[in-house]
Amino acid sequence: MNIINQYSNIIAKLNKLDGIPTLFIRLYLAPVFIQAGWAKLSNFESTVGWFGNAQWGLGLPFPELLVALAAGAEFIGGFLILIGLGTRLVAIPLAVTMLVAATTVHLKHGWLAIADPQSWFADGTLFLNERVLEAQEKKQMAISILQEYGNYEWLTSSGSITILNNGVEFAVTYLVMVIVLIFMGGGRYTSFDYYLARKLRMQA
Structure with missing residues (x-):
């Protein structure tokens, strides 16, 4: 008591x-x-x-x-x-x-605001979205462009490059x-x- x-x-x-x-x-x-x-x-x-x-x-x-x-x-x-x-x-x-x-605006893009192909929200378990599944390819392309034409170390000094999924x-x-x-x-x-x-x- x-x-x-x-x-x-x-x-x-x-x-x-x-x-x-x-x-x-x-x-x-x-x-x-x-x-x-x-x-x-x-x-x-x-x-x-x-x-x-x-x-x-x-x-x-x-x-x-x-x-x-x-x-x-x-x-x-x-x-x-x-x-x-x-x-x-x-x-x-x-x-x-x-x-x-x-x-x-957002529903057609699935759940994730920031694309993360490793997320279980993007692997087909929930809210399968091809744009999210293509995020890694887009990210690698952006990194390659920035490494070749930009100051990559400065651009990523606050964090890694991310792809918006919306x-x-x-x-x-x-x-x-x-x-x-x-x-x-x-x-x-x-x-x-x-x-x-x-x-x-x-x-x-």
């Missing part, structure tokens, strides 16, 4: 800190969304072209509207989740944006994190939402 009581006390203390995990999620996601939204806004015309063109882009209907909605959700929503204001409501359009990005890995990761915010909100003690709700309760 002593152990159960001690465990219950620990859980009770941890519950008082349950706003910290959502704070970390918000701090992680905010710059990602703000940057993505700003990139769309600052390159609005070219982004609209990519959204709407069926030959070399996504071929989506109403590209101007979709770009405006996506950019607004990411840019404004990024700042709002940073301070934890309207977190649950803001997280909904962000989740929709990530779902659309995952299905229309799979759903990052988009799904962000989607899962945003869904957590939908259900948990901004967090106790760490968000504007918490203090606004407490003030409203006191006034009721």
Whole structure:
């Protein structure tokens, strides 16, 4: 019984800190969304072209509207989740944006964001994708070109050459994190939402 009581006390203390995990999620996601939204806004015309063109882009209907909605959700929503204001409501359009990005842009490339032919996600077990399986050949070609024409040691001083696969890995990761915010909100003690709700309760 002593152990159960001690465990219950620990859980009770941890519950008082349950706003910290959502704070970390918000701090992680905010710059990602703000940057993505700003990139769309600052390159609005070219982004609209990519959204709407069926030959070399996504071929989506109403590209101007979709770009405006996506950019607004990411840019404004990024700042709002940073301070934890309207977190649950803001997280909904962000989740929709990530779902659309995952299905229309990244899904056709499989799971991996960075191509790794050694990964079990790329060996035919899950998400078989020929582009990933060709990654090693592409990487060797890039290395040969860089060794011949570039300063290879300097170019790889921070890490080895990698090949982008552009799979759903990052988009799904962000989607899962945003869904957590939908259900948990901004967090106790760490968000504007918490203090606004407490003030409203006191006034009721």
